[in-house]
Amino acid sequence: MNTNNIKICTLLAIVFLLGCDKVLDLEPTDRLTANAIFGDPKGVEIYMANLYSQLPIEDFTYMKQGFNYNQSGPNNGGQCSSMVTDEATHSESGAGVGDGDFQWWADGYKLMRDVNILVDVIPTLKISDQERRSLIGESAFIKAFAYFGLVKRYGGVPLIKNSQVYSGDAESLKVPRSTEQETWDYVLSLCDTAILNLGDATGRRATKWAAYALKSRAALHAASLAKFGNLAPQSGIAVTEKLVGLETSLASNYYKAAISASEAIMKSGKFQLFKPTPANPQEAAENYRLLFQDPNANGATVEAIFTKGHAVVGNFQGHNYDIWFQPAQTANGWPHPGRMNPTLDLADSYESYTNPGKNTPIVTTMDNNTNDYNGYNPSQNYIKYNTPNEIFKDKDARLWATSILPGTIWKDKTIIIQAGYVKPDGVAVIRTSANMTISGTTYYTYGAPNTSLYSGFDGFGGNNTKTGFGFKKFMNQLSPVIPGWNQSTSDFMEFRYAEILLNFAEAVVESGTGDAIAAAKAINDIRRRAAHKVDIALTVENVQRERKVELAFEHKRFWDLIRRREFHTLFNSSSMHSLMPLLDLRALPATKYIFVRVNAPNINPRTFITRSYYRAIPGIGSNGLVQNPEY
Amino acid sequence: MPLKILIMNKLLLGLFIISFVFFSCEKDNYDGPTAGLSGTFIDALTNKPIEQDIINGTTIELLEKGYNPVTPQYLIVKNNGSYENSQLFANTYTVRPVRGNFIDIPAQEVVIKGQTILDFVVTPYIRVKETNISKVGTKVIATFKLEQNVLNPIRKISLYAHSDSRLGDGMRLVVSEKTINVAAVPNTIYTIEMDLTSNSSTLKPGLGYYFRVGALINVPEAKPNYAPAVKMVI
Numbered sequence: 001m002n003t004n005n006i007k008i009c010t011l012l013a014i015v016f017l018l019g020c021d022k023v024l025d026l027e028p029t030d031r032l033t034a035n036a037i038f039g040d041p042k043g044v045e046i047y048m049a050n051l052y053s054q055l056p057i058e059d060f061t062y063m064k065q066g067f068n069y070n071q072s073g074p075n076n077g078g079q080c081s082s083m084v085t086d087e088a089t090h091s092e093s094g095a096g097v098g099d100g101d102f103q104w105w106a107d108g109y110k111l112m113r114d115v116n117i118l119v120d121v122i123p124t125l126k127i128s129d130q131e132r133r134s135l136i137g138e139s140a141f142i143k144a145f146a147y148f149g150l151v152k153r154y155g156g157v158p159l160i161k162n163s164q165v166y167s168g169d170a171e172s173l174k175v176p177r178s179t180e181q182e183t184w185d186y187v188l189s190l191c192d193t194a195i196l197n198l199g200d201a202t203g204r205r206a207t208k209w210a211a212y213a214l215k216s217r218a219a220l221h222a223a224s225l226a227k228f229g230n231l232a233p234q235s236g237i238a239v240t241e242k243l244v245g246l247e248t249s250l251a252s253n254y255y256k257a258a259i260s261a262s263e264a265i266m267k268s269g270k271f272q273l274f275k276p277t278p279a280n281p282q283e284a285a286e287n288y289r290l291l292f293q294d295p296n297a298n299g300a301t302v303e304a305i306f307t308k309g310h311a312v313v314g315n316f317q318g319h320n321y322d323i324w325f326q327p328a329q330t331a332n333g334w335p336h337p338g339r340m341n342p343t344l345d346l347a348d349s350y351e352s353y354t355n356p357g358k359n360t361p362i363v364t365t366m367d368n369n370t371n372d373y374n375g376y377n378p379s380q381n382y383i384k385y386n387t388p389n390e391i392f393k394d395k396d397a398r399l400w401a402t403s404i405l406p407g408t409i410w411k412d413k414t415i416i417i418q419a420g421y422v423k424p425d426g427v428a429v430i431r432t433s434a435n436m437t438i439s440g441t442t443y444y445t446y447g448a449p450n451t452s453l454y455s456g457f458d459g460f461g462g463n464n465t466k467t468g469f470g471f472k473k474f475m476n477q478l479s480p481v482i483p484g485w486n487q488s489t490s491d492f493m494e495f496r497y498a499e500i501l502l503n504f505a506e507a508v509v510e511s512g513t514g515d516a517i518a519a520a521k522a523i524n525d526i527r528r529r530a531a532h533k534v535d536i537a538l539t540v541e542n543v544q545r546e547r548k549v550e551l552a553f554e555h556k557r558f559w560d561l562i563r564r565r566e567f568h569t570l571f572n573s574s575s576m577h578s579l580m581p582l583l584d585l586r587a588l589p590a591t592k593y594i595f596v597r598v599n600a601p602n603i604n605p606r607t608f609i610t611r612s613y614y615r616a617i618p619g620i621g622s623n624g625l626v627q628n629p630e631y
Numbered sequence: 632m633p634l635k636i637l638i639m640n641k642l643l644l645g646l647f648i649i650s651f652v653f654f655s656c657e658k659d660n661y662d663g664p665t666a667g668l669s670g671t672f673i674d675a676l677t678n679k680p681i682e683q684d685i686i687n688g689t690t691i692e693l694l695e696k697g698y699n700p701v702t703p704q705y706l707i708v709k710n711n712g713s714y715e716n717s718q719l720f721a722n723t724y725t726v727r728p729v730r731g732n733f734i735d736i737p738a739q740e741v742v743i744k745g746q747t748i749l750d751f752v753v754t755p756y757i758r759v760k761e762t763n764i765s766k767v768g769t770k771v772i773a774t775f776k777l778e779q780n781v782l783n784p785i786r787k788i789s790l791y792a793h794s795d796s797r798l799g800d801g802m803r804l805v806v807s808e809k810t811i812n813v814a815a816v817p818n819t820i821y822t823i824e825m826d827l828t829s830n831s832s833t834l835k836p837g838l839g840y841y842f843r844v845g846a847l848i849n850v851p852e853a854k855p856n857y858a859p860a861v862k863m864v865i
Contacts, residue, residue, distance in 0.1 A: 233851030235729070374832035573803055599832075607801060609687055610852075620700055627702070630730075 034121035044135070047118065048205065051142050054111040056104050056149035057308045058555035059492035060319035060474070064101045070486045072315045077462075078324030078339040081558040084606070086345045088471070088553070089576045091338055092462035094604035096571060097612045099631070102558075105618045108150050109160065115142050116163035137197030141206035141214065144190035148218045151187060152559060153615045155244035155628060156180040177625055179242040181250065184222040188257060191215035195264075202270055202305075209270060210306040213495035215261035216503045222246060223254030224563035227510060231565035232610045236629040243626055244614050255511035262504035265305070266518075271497040273529045274303040281353065284397035284531035292474045295493045305495035310488065318486035325471040326481050327404055327455035328463040330411045334483035338455060338463040340471040342403045342552075344577040344597060347469060350396035350549050351527075357536030359545070362391060362579060364595040373577060373599050376428045382594035388418065388581045391595055397530050402552050404470030406456065406581050411477055417456030417468055418447035419580035422594070426586060431457050431601060436585075443585060457580070459602070466600050468579040473553050498526050499556070502547045509543050526550055562613060571608040575599040666743045668693075668726075669715035670750040672708065672733065674758070680712030681733060681755050682857035686801030689731035689854055696723045710797050710860070719743055732756055732854040734781065754780050755856050756848040757815070762858035764790075764842045766865055771825040773844050775858060777815035785811040786849040790823040792834055796841050796862070800855050804833045804840075812849070827865055839864045 037043035056067050063069040064079040082088045084097050119139050122132060150157045158175035159182070166173065178186070194211035201207060226246040238244045265271060274291045278284040290297070295304045310318055323331075324339045331337035344362065348370075352360040361370040366381040385391050388407035392399060404410050406417035420430035421443055435444045448454040451463070458464045476490055501522035508519035520538040523546045527536070530550075536542050548557060561567040578600045584592045611630035620627050672681040672689070683689050691706040691714060708714040726749065727738035733753035741749060762775040773790045787810050791803040798804075807825040815821075823844070827834055834840055841862050845855035 230851075235852055372829060374830065573801065573806075607687070620702060624700055626700075630705075 034124065035126060038118070038121060038125045038135070039127065048138065051111065051115055051118070051139075052205070054107065054114065055142065055145055055308075056108065056111075057492070057494050059308050059494065060310070060321045060488070060490070062555060064098075066103055067107065068316070070316055070319055073485055074320060077336070078320065080340075081555050082340065082553050085557040085561060086343060086570060086576060087557050088340050088342050088346070089467060089600050089603050091341050091464065091466055094576075094600075094606055096606040096608055097567075099612075099616050102153070103615055103618065104149055104153060108146055111146050112143065112160050113163060115139050115146070116160060119143075120163050133197045134199060137194045137199075137208075137211070138206045140190045140193035141198065141211050144187050144194060144211070144214055144218070147183065147187045147190065148214065148221075151180065151183040152221055152562070154617055155238065155614050156183045156242070158625070159183065159186055174624055177241075177243045180225075180244050181242065181246055184218070184246070184254070187218050188215060188222075191218065191261070200268070200270070202301075204307060204309065206306070209265055209268065210495060212261045212264045213305045213500055216258050216265070216500055217495070219254045219257035219261060220503045220507055221559065221563045223251045223258060223507065223510070225565075226251035226254060228563070228565040232568055232613055234610060234613070234629040238614075238626050238628050241626060244628060252511055252513070255507045256513065258503055258507040259511070259514045262500050262507065263515075263518075265497070265500050266504065266522075271305060271500075272302050273497060273501075273525060274300045276525065276529050278397075278529065278531050281397040281400070281531040284529065285401040288398055288401040288530065289472065289477075292493075293476055293478070293490065295491050295496075303497045304493045305497060305500070307491050307493050309491045313482075313487045313489055315486050317489075319488045319490075320486060321474055321490070322476055322481050322488040323483065323485075325475060327410060327415050327465075327470045328451065329413050329415055329453065329455045330481065331463070332481040332483055334481055336461065336463065337481075338465055338470070340553075341465045341467040341600075342469040342471060343467050343600070344469075344579045346548075346552060347392075347395070347399055347403065347579065349545055350399040351532065351545070352394045353396070353532065354394045356532060356534040357542055360395075362395075362595070362597070364391070364579075364597055370597065373575075373597055375598050376422070376430060376580075376582065376596050378426045378428070382584075382596070384584060384587060384592040384594055386592065388416075388593050390593075391579075396532075396549060398549055398552075402473040402549075404455075404472045406468065410470070410472070411480070415470060416447040416454040417465060417470065417581060418445070418454065419457040419468070419582060419596075420445045421583040421585050424585050424588065428582065430580065430582065430596075431459075433458065438585065438588060443583060447583070457601075466578060466603065467576070468581060471553075493554075498529075498550055499554075501526055502543065502550065505538065505543045506547065509538050509540055565613065567608040567613070568610050571606045573605045573607055575605045576603065664718045664720045665745075666719045666721040667715065667717035667746045668706070668719055668724075668741070668743050668749055669717070669746065670713070670748050672712040672714075672728070672731075672751045672753060675752045675754050677758075681753065682859060683708040683710055683712050683732065684799040684801055684854055684857075685710055685797045686799065687854075688799065688801070689733075690729055692725075692727050692729045693719075694725040695720070696725070710799065710857075717746065721745075728753075730852045730854060732848075732856045756781055756783075756850065756853060757785065757846045757856040759844055759846055759856055759858040762844050764844065764861050764863070766827075766863060769826065769828045771827065771842060771863070771865065773823050773825075773842065774820050775844050776818060777821060777846055778817065779815045779848065781848060781850065782814065783849045784813050785815050786847045787811055788821055788823060789845045789847070789855070790825050791843045791845060792825060792830075792840050794838070794840055796860055798841050798843050798860060799857065800845060800847070805830045815846075834865060836865060 061068050061070040063076055083090045122135050156177045156179045159178050164173050191211050191214055195208055198208040275287040291300045323334045326337040328338050348361040389405045392405055404415050422428045429445050435442050446454045446458050451460050456465050505519040505522045508514040524535040578598050580596045582594050584594045614628040616631040617625055674681050689708045693704040694701050706714050706716050721744045723742050725738050726741045733755045758778040760776045764773045787808050789806055789808045791798050792805045793803050807823050839862055841860045843860040844858045847855040
């Protein structure tokens, strides 16, 4: 062995020895380790904030285009899920549910990966047992919420229960769809894990009660699919492989799960209806309005079970309800208000205090015919009213708090919604800009001389309601609209106590099991909060009417029509309806108004096709999944 | 840099872009579709075409061979029972009418090459027969008989009206419907009335409209069977 070889050997030995030392086992400096994040409460907070921000919460930023639609310039006309149901129509478009609408696929699996990374490291973290349990519970809640968002859209989906490891072979990462039943059962079992591990405090992050609420909603959804699926049968591979559809026999167990999850919340004593016993309908209406304007103020938190906050204005932070849906008169310079038009169909659904527990469509004529939508008829004997809103006098307080009715005050302005007038000679001028002067007074078809002074029926800019109703629920009355994108910061209650009561009542009445007396009390408590004094019976019809009006515009109606398979019968070349207030100049010098029930003008009829009960799964060509029926 | 070289450079760049454009045309374009499929749904008993819906009606599912997974293509059918897609790629397809208004038939393998004709000889769920639609006073009255070829009950019978000749369950201005929920009684005359007065804003007096009678069987995903539309001035 010569000197050179010895030198090389020595050098190698040194290198190897060094290599054995920990010197080269550096912690990477471009990323954080699990313990660095989750070992520190602040780190957990940051990671959790990211997960919560991805949750599929259908709040003010949930639009036709999907979740968190509050990026820079979210210019979609304000089209949201209420506008494809019978709650509302858009002022410019009658479009129904399109194949690409309300999707949540890739984002869903991104969230799933982020939460699975957390689930994987929980056992290794150096934290207390209590902290570990709450992380287990919280991550289970987030996964349950996310899979609920997927299963109600797509049916059975691939269940990624732990994070996947990429080893160079993309094929090995592909997971086939589970059946719809397996997916629902997985959602419910994740809820149980969350319930078991989460504390019973209330608050903004997931709690035991939020997990019970999710279970109540999800189990009711699954039960309804099992019970009503046969109303819209489908066929194809996805059906034969049970990737979509639930057996009828499964309904009773799911209803049972919904009942017990709801009861757990009802018996906890942690929640109650906000201001449950108002003295009169006016007080009830104001209470109900306040509850949604700001669920944090005035003690409204007693009803909130899980709330999504919008604390900061700006892109990816604020929302756009106040600009899109403000009456034209209070748009404050924003050029495109008035998009959400609550329908006459919804207004009809509210009970009348004079006729409790009955459907009471708004009567406009002496012959009580509420099925004539043919427009103004000079020979018809219309009921004459003294004000533009006297016709709603006996209607449920929640109609007044959900919609801006003609001639009511909003932000210190009288909101004028008028479709035209009937001239003294009996000729009506409707939805045309015109005026006439009689005895020195000028009368305008739209109730005022120019577009900044009224909010109804003029087609100008799509800014005026076409149905005769403006939008009020959730709108902030306290401050003027800031005429720019993403400037609203009101919070949204994803779960509130009233929904739990309604879930409970529905599960009891549909299954014929459970405590029927408590269920009747549940709906009557909600009605009492709306100033109803006469109790009504627990029937399917009463529960559904109550649910429709109490939860209006909370993005629940869409899923109610889906899970009860009512969408395709409700929307088959169907027009939504408007109530046109007309100033009746035949009555001069008295000021009188008449009302005409019509098809919503210039809005196409809508049809819901049965394939839309499940969304199309994107990317079949690459992910190799079985597509849903008829796509 | 002298001006001359600058111009030369620009010319070269231009040449490069042009050659690239032509090059990519050669490489990337596949031949267009050269084949097609057309035909008619024919009643096995009467040999007449079976009336259909153009919107949300019977569809024909095509699964092209050689793709896995394969995205199905769906052809729609005209109201008169005929269909055509003249722009298909020549290949072997699995062809099956789905969600129709006739007794289900199995899928078949079809070589589609050139303009291929494929008729489906099927048995409609219901035959709407001896239809008479006429205006009586302020009403349009339809009378007809029903003959059904399966045991299932009839869910509903309908009289549709529209200004367009392609009217049906998915396309109507006005509909009058009766829920039946029992099997049709042979030789019974069924009647549906449409009141014109209460629809005066949609069906305007003095104008011509199409009217069509339909009957829907209670079979999952079934589409209605129809009598041909008739035009009337009201």
